[in-house]
Structures are given as structure tokens and as C-alpha cells.
Amino acid sequence: MTDADDDIRWRVERQFSAIVDRLGDREASAEDSRWATPRPGSPLAHDDSRTTYDPVSFQTHFFLTVAQDHLSTIREIVDGPVGIPPVALYTLARSAIESAAYGIWILKGGNHAKRVKRSLQLSYDAQRSVAVIVAATGSAYDAESVYAELEQNKRSVKNIPSSADLSKLPAISTILADVDLDLRSEPATALEAWRICSGMTHANRWVLSSLSELTDVPDGSPGQRRIEASVAVLATVLKAAVELRDRLRWRIANAGESRLN
Numbered sequence: 486m487t488d489a490d491d492d493i494r495w496r497v498e499r500q501f502s503a504i505v506d507r508l509g510d511r512e513a514s515a516e517d518s519r520w521a522t523p524r525p526g527s528p529l530a531h532d533d534s535r536t537t538y539d540p541v542s543f544q545t546h547f548f549l550t551v552a553q554d555h556l557s558t559i560r561e562i563v564d565g566p567v568g569i570p571p572v573a574l575y576t577l578a579r580s581a582i583e584s585a586a587y588g589i590w591i592l593k594g595g596n597h598a599k600r601v602k603r604s605l606q607l608s609y610d611a612q613r614s615v616a617v618i619v620a621a622t623g624s625a626y627d628a629e630s631v632y633a634e635l636e637q638n639k640r641s642v643k644n645i646p647s648s649a650d651l652s653k654l655p656a657i658s659t660i661l662a663d664v665d666l667d668l669r670s671e672p673a674t675a676l677e678a679w680r681i682c683s684g685m686t687h688a689n690r691w692v693l694s695s696l697s698e699l700t701d702v703p704d705g706s707p708g709q710r711r712i713e714a715s716v717a718v719l720a721t722v723l724k725a726a727v728e729l730r731d732r733l734r735w736r737i738a739n740a741g742e743s744r745l746n
Contacts, residue, residue: 497720500720505563505564505723507727508557508560509553509556509557509560509730510560510561521542521546521741523740524741524743528597529737529741530741532597535641537634538635539608539611541591541601542741544608545733545737549584549734551584552582552584552726555577556726556727558577559574559577562574569716569719571697572686575681575682575722578678578723578726579682581729581730582678582679582682582722582726582729585726586675586679587660589729590664591603593663593667596644597642598645601638605639605651606654607654608631609632609635609654612628615628616628658676658679658680661675670728670729672724675728679725697712697718
């Protein structure tokens with residue numbers, strides 16, 4: 486390895502350490518989990534009044550809490566004695582990216598009707614998943630009453646068309662592409678980072694081999710190699726996840742403090 490290679494590796498590891506420092510710890514997770522009442526007259530308070538089943542302020546705080554929990558877990562693993570696993574951190578990063586993106590997507594709706602509609606779509610989709618899971622256990626679950634309340638919430642906002650189908654939640658890739666217009670993360674967009682993480686999570690061997698490092702096995706057979714995580718690729722996806730979390734924090738604070746005109 487040349488001096489230039491050593492310098493590149495040092496710079497990459499330094500960038501990775503800087504991103505790990507931004508992940509936050511359990512105290513940060515606890516702080517994020519503290520829901521704050523939106524200021525009366527704020528956009529978030531107005532949204533809450535039309536989302537009675539799962540108020541937007543609760544919903545978005547929950548997405549933030551889940552994202553932070555995954556990021557805190559990544560930091561605990563990286564700082565722990567075992568070392569960086571070749572694949573597992575990408576699954577945690579993917580969950581953090583998705584959770585933060587859902588919250589941002591709601592709050593960047595642009596107006597009250599769009600924010601409420603997006604909130605109701607996510608609530609509808611969540612209830613549909615619960616109904617399937619509960620049914621598999623043989624237990625009873627009254628999903629229809631929840632759907633009815635969500636539809637009632639929809640009808641309470643005059644600018645949401647009556648024909649709007651709450652069951653039609655956009656794919657996560659579509660949501661991430663929309664969120665990227667708000668974020669513009671570099672060197673990878675949120676969607677690109679999510680795709681990297683998805684490839685790792687779903688055991689895509691070609692993604693894994695392309696974006697990981699191969700090292701010789703000490704005392705192994707000639708040519709025997711093992712896969713190790715690339716800190717450069719990890720730093721890229723974690724940077725996107727951290728920026729999504731920070732953007733969601735900002736949007737929650739902004740929507741809950743500012744007043745409607």
C-alpha cells in the first residue's frame with residue numbers, strides 16, 4: 486500500500502468517525518421521544534385537530550424516535566468490542582432512512598390538506614398491516630372502525646377530494662424521491678442510500694460484492710478471502726440517514742412553533 490493509499494484510508498476513516506459522532510446515543514433517543522404539544526395556532530396544531538386517530542404531531546415524533554433508535558444502535562455496535570459487521574448495519578440504516586423519510590414526507594406536504602392526507606394514508610396503511618398480523622394470530626381486530634374514523638377525518642378537510650383513496654400510499658421509493666427535493670443529500674441522495682441498504686438487507690450478492698471490501702483471511706488457505714464492510718460506503722449511507730433525521734427534527738420544530746398566517 487502506497488503513502489497515497491494510506492492517506493486516502495485515513496481521510497475515509499476520519500469522515501466515518503465524524504458521521505458516527507453525529508448518530509447520537511440513547512440520551513438523544515430519549516430526548517427525541519419527548520413529545521411536545523404544538524403551539525396553539527401553529528400548522529402542527531391545526532393538523533392535529535383533523536387527525537384524531539393518530540395526530541400528526543404524535544405520528545411524526547414517533548417516526549423521529551424510531552429513526553433515532555436505529556441510529557443509536559448503529560453507534561453502539563460501531564463503538565463496541567466486536568467491530569463493524571459486513572452487512573447488519575445497513576439494515577438498521579435502512580430503517581432509520583425510511584422512518585425519517587415518512588415524517589418529512591408528511592410535513593413537507595405544503596399545505597394543511599396535503600399534510601393531513603399524507604398522515605391519513607400512512608395511518609391507513611399501518612392499520613391494514615396490523616389487521617393482517619392480528620388475523621394471522623386468530624384474534625379479532627376491528628380495523629373497519631379505524632378506517633371509518635380515518636375517512637371521517639378526511640371528510641373534515643374540505644380541500645381533500647372526497648374521491649381521495651387513503652389506501653393508495655405511494656411506494657417508499659416515490660416518497661424518498663419526493664423527500665430528496667427537500668434534502669439534496671450528498672454524496673448520495675436518500676433514495677440512493679436506501680437502495681444501497683436495500684441491496685445489502687435483501688442479500689443481493691452483487692451489491693454486497695461491489696460495495697464491500699475483500700481482505701485475505703489470516704492463516705487461511707491461499708486465495709481465501711472474507712467480506713468486510715466498506716467504511717466509505719457506510720459513511721455515505723449514514724450521512725444520508727443523519728441528515729434525514731436532522732431535517733425531520735427541524736420540520737417538527739418549525740411546524741409546531743410557527744403560527745398560521
